[in-house]
Amino acid sequence: MEQATAIPHVLIFPLPVQGHVTSMLKLAELLSLAGGGGIRVTFLNSDYNHTRLIQFSDAESRFRNYPAFQFKTIDDGLPMDQLTKGQKVSELVGAMGSKTRPVFKDSLVQMDPPVTCVIGDGALGFISEVSLELGIPNIRFRTISTCFFWINFWLPEIIQAGELPIQGEEDMDRMITKVPGTESFLRCRDLPAYCRGRSDEPTLLRIVRATRESSSPPYPLILNTFDELDGPILALVHHRLPKTYAIGPLHEHLRSRLHTTSYSSPSSSLWKEEASCLTWLDSQPLGSVLYVNFGSITMMRRDQAVEFWEGLINSKNRFLWVIRPGSVCFDEEMGCDNMPEELVEGVEKGNLKVLVGWAPQEEVLGHDAVGGFLTHSGWNSTLESIVAGVPMICWPFFADQQVNSRVVSEVLKLGLDMKDVCDRRVVERMVNELMVEKKEEFGRKAAEMARMAKESVKEGGSSYRDLELLIEDIKSQAQ
């Protein structure tokens, strides 16, 4: 008779915020599909986000198709009204480290059948620590870009060489030399926001410590990217961490393995998707609309929102701006009154639409009317734009976004990087450059990269191969 432990049982545990849940749920579905029922999958979500996921996406009914799949939930240590209180991700990570960690350990011990492999979000260090304490093989999943992951790896060398701290605004364009593979494009300005202060700033030191402590011995790692996009840096990562699986773009990979003809991969939204923007797009000319969206976490100041609004209007281009409720004007002291009514209430007139809500973003980016994307450069958004062949204007806020925007503009040549200058004249100029003057040039590049992204997840492609390797390794761990 077959031993219970011979069937692999993977536990997938994301940091419970949209960008992380999105990509790790796609992985859960890929493993459920590709394992052909031969891999059990448990997806561990926070109570709070699971309620939202069930309410606003079709995840529950979809996963009923996979008999070896189950959702489990866990307390994230924060109150259930966290969203309305504008909870910061750092507070969530802190609460989970202290309150969720012991609960996680108990539930991992009790899991039946026993878990044979934990795929934990690399942003939550305690997942790998607890798994290793219990002797359960662990694979880290990083939802961030490969380049950002790699830069963090080299932060100690950057500090040691005196390349940090940055000496004020006039020092921002100085090149960083200590990160192999990035010497030709990485400036101080493109480092993560936590590098902009003193070099003994606590967040920076915490990241340096965590990165160093966890990189030896080498650990298995999953990245949401593909060879043709990140080849040179991926090769360097492979050298340090030989068990690195580059299996992205995950949303396209899932679509491909589901053989779906729909433009979007299955939804994992934590907000209600408003389809009205698709209806509006149906009435717009081909490739004419700039889609504007700044993701699931960023908060924009009132003055910045006004500069974007004026710049977009002055550019005279068509645009669809989707504003997550509560994401503009976070600081009462900045004066939230005098906010353009259109950005508070939403508007639909002539060549523009402002929707205060949540868009089915993959479908929007895949719509024929969309010709450009003004984005915060979150890694999921960047990959979704790449797959849809849509060039970008990047206005990064934090985390990997500063470097993603540089890679998009300077390395991949898929768009323009606006970082650090929020001015209506710059917005107007860049919108016209992307949507009119260099439309064909950017369009050609974007179409070529989209083609390569789609090839990578087909049989024979690099991401397809890495997913097969990952599945093999998960199965062999259970023997």
Ligand code: UDX
């Ligand atoms: C953040 C970081 O910026 C990102 O780089 C990291 O990898 C994860 O955490 P976030 O700000 O949420 O992520 O951005 P992003 O990674 O782009 O993820 C947002 C997701 O929400 C995308 O999949 C996007 O399609 C979806 N979305 C966003 C919608 O479906 N509708 C919307 O209206 C806005």
